[in-house]
Amino acid sequence: MTGESARQTVVITNPQGFHMRPMAAFVEAAKRFPCSVTVTRAGMAPANGQSILSLMGLVAVQGTELVIEATGDRAAEALQALLLVLQRTYDEEQEPER
Amino acid sequence: MRMSEFIIRKAVSANLAGVQKEAVIREMVENIRLAGYFKGNEEDVVKAILKRELLSSTGIGDGVAIPHAKHASVDRLVGTVAVSTKGVPFDSVDNDPVYVLVMLVSPQERPSDHLRALEGVSRCLKDREFVQSLRKAGSPQEIWDLICKHDRGA
Numbered sequence: 001m002t003g004e005s006a007r008q009t010v011v012i013t014n015p016q017g018f019h020m021r022p023m024a025a026f027v028e029a030a031k032r033f034p035c036s037v038t039v040t041r042a043g044m045a046p047a048n049g050q051s052i053l054s055l056m057g058l059v060a061v062q063g064t065e066l067v068i069e070a071t072g073d074r075a076a077e078a079l080q081a082l083l084l085v086l087q088r089t090y091d092e093e094q095e096p097e098r
Numbered sequence: 099m100r101m102s103e104f105i106i107r108k109a110v111s112a113n114l115a116g117v118q119k120e121a122v123i124r125e126m127v128e129n130i131r132l133a134g135y136f137k138g139n140e141e142d143v144v145k146a147i148l149k150r151e152l153l154s155s156t157g158i159g160d161g162v163a164i165p166h167a168k169h170a171s172v173d174r175l176v177g178t179v180a181v182s183t184k185g186v187p188f189d190s191v192d193n194d195p196v197y198v199l200v201m202l203v204s205p206q207e208r209p210s211d212h213l214r215a216l217e218g219v220s221r222c223l224k225d226r227e228f229v230q231s232l233r234k235a236g237s238p239q240e241i242w243d244l245i246c247k248h249d250r251g252a
Contacts, residue, residue, distance in 0.1 A: 017210065017212075053220045054220070056216040058217075059210075062209070
């Protein structure tokens with residue numbers, strides 16, 4: 001693992017917040033890369049981006065700012081993949097249930 | 099949000115009868131209905147949860163699943179816990195059967211409650227010893243006591 005590191009701050013725009021489906025997709029993407037990934041919400045310990053149980057601790061509602069950081073081989077590439085996951089809307093879940 | 103704040107004590111099951119995904123989801127929804135927490139048709143809730151499972155399984159690995167849905171038949175977020183001693187195929191991320199299930203049903207417009215409940219669930223499920231104890235629990239009362247004990251310590 002090299003010392004390469006890439007970081008970006010994102011704001012959760014999804015009205016449902018950072019919920020389980022994007023979390024699962026995030027973890028899946030994070031595991032594809034040989035680097036470590038952390039997701040940090042201000043004032044909280046960093047969550048492990050490769051563990052959905054860890055991400056579930058974030059309680060990132062719409063508007064929450066999160067710092068995504070990848071460290072190690074292919075960190076920049078990993079960060080881009082993770083940002084793509086967070087940009088998806090996952091709105092098929094928002095259809096009203098009757 | 100602590101698990102004991104939204105888990106319906108009377109809906110907890112220590113020994114699911116079903117051995118298939120749909121059957122255990124149905125069983126857990128029925129347990130919540132029997133406890134008196136749905137104002138609508140529980141079949142709609144079953145359908146909503148199954149529909150969510152089709153998008154991607156809520157089997158998160160290590161024998162745990164968190165089936166859930168938003169549905170108008172509840173006024174507040176409710177949940178239940180169930181244990182399968184046999185294990186249930188759940189299309190989990192690690193392909194292993196699930197033994198511990200936490201179900202959440204939340205009102206349509208309360209995404210923050212849902213996320214706060216997930217936080218409470220994660221706090222418990224991250225504790226492997228807690229999960230092992232749940233799997234060995236012999237009765238709903240024992241499961242409830244484990245949840246309350248964990249919440250007090252958290």
